Amino acid sequence: MKIWSYSRPFTFHGHSCEIKVTLTQSETISSLFIDNFLVDEQYIKYTDGITIFVHPLRTPSGFEAKVEVGYFNWRNVGIAVTENGRLVHESHPGEDLSYGEALMEDLYGMKEHASEAGESKWAQNKYSIYADLGLAALFFIVSKVTGDLVLAAIVGGVTGLGLIVLQRFVKADLLGGFAVFGTIMLAISTAFSLVLQDSYWVQMKSTALGLFTAALFMADGLLRQGAYFGARFERYMPGPLHHNRLAIGMSIMGIVSAGGNYVVAENFSEDFWLMYTTFLDFPIFMLSFLVILRWARKSEGATA
Known part of the structure; x- marks a missing residue:
């Protein structure tokens, strides 16, 4: 059952793209759409923590990139699109998408020490x-x-x-x-x-x-x-x-x-x-x- 979702649309070499992040009762799902077609989907269960999703982006016209998806604060998700090592799009410019991962690392560290x-x-x-x-x-x-x-x-x-x-x-x-x-x-x-x-x-x-x-x-x-x-x-x-x-x-x-x-x-x-x-x-x-x-x-x- 869906609890909440985030939509992060962007354009890549003339193609309409969108990242949808869906929160369910048990897991987080990240989906990449190109021209309204689902091309990649990843998920992580809440019990496994929080991660940065990395989607491979390949358009029908042959262009390739990667899309990183992650929390930049405790309640919001952003994306960053990188092509040939060059950042070409940010949904929230300047934000650190590794916030969620850093949070989990801190907690795991606390757990290991105690x-x-x-x-x-x-x-x-x-x-x-x-x-x-x-x-x-x-x-x-x-x-x-x-x-x-x-x-x-x-x-x-x-x-x-x-x-x-x-x-x-x-x-x-x-x-x-x-x-x-x-x-x-x-x-x-x-x-x-x-x-x-x-x-x-x-x-x-x-x-x-x-x-x-x-x-x-x-x-x-x-x-x-x-x-x-x-x-x-x-x-x-x-x-x-x-x-x-x-x-x-x-x-x-x-x-x-x-x-x-x-x-x-x-x-x-x-x-x-x-x-x-x-x-x-x-x-x-x-x-x-x-x-x-x-x-x-x-x-x-x-x-x-």
């Missing part, structure tokens, strides 16, 4: 991650089976509160590093669904609570240098991070996510919103999160 820490953190937090995924799946399944978003929200909230009770009787960490805060937010979320028993407000809950949470993260990052949220989020991450930057970055991401939820809820069907909030926003979240990690990562030798 592989043991990452494994220990996964072992420490895997049950809380399973619990989060289970709650999301439960909300989606109940919504699809019953067609009632209010009921799904209440069932999810009650189940989440049940996990808090269960935590008292099991050794596995089901709540992660946000036990107190998570309990409070889950209680607020459940109360929200019970008081405002309307499908529209169930959809708006992510926006309202998202903005509220983003404000708390921003306050923590600016006023307390990330001492609460930033420090707790770091326990999930491989490698040391600046707590204040992590908290501020998560706040910005929360604001963007809340805005996206509002736009989808206001302009699309309830079924599409359910699909979006359960599945489609994940690639956007991951790309944004990678940018935040790059910004928040401590350089080697840094202590603060």
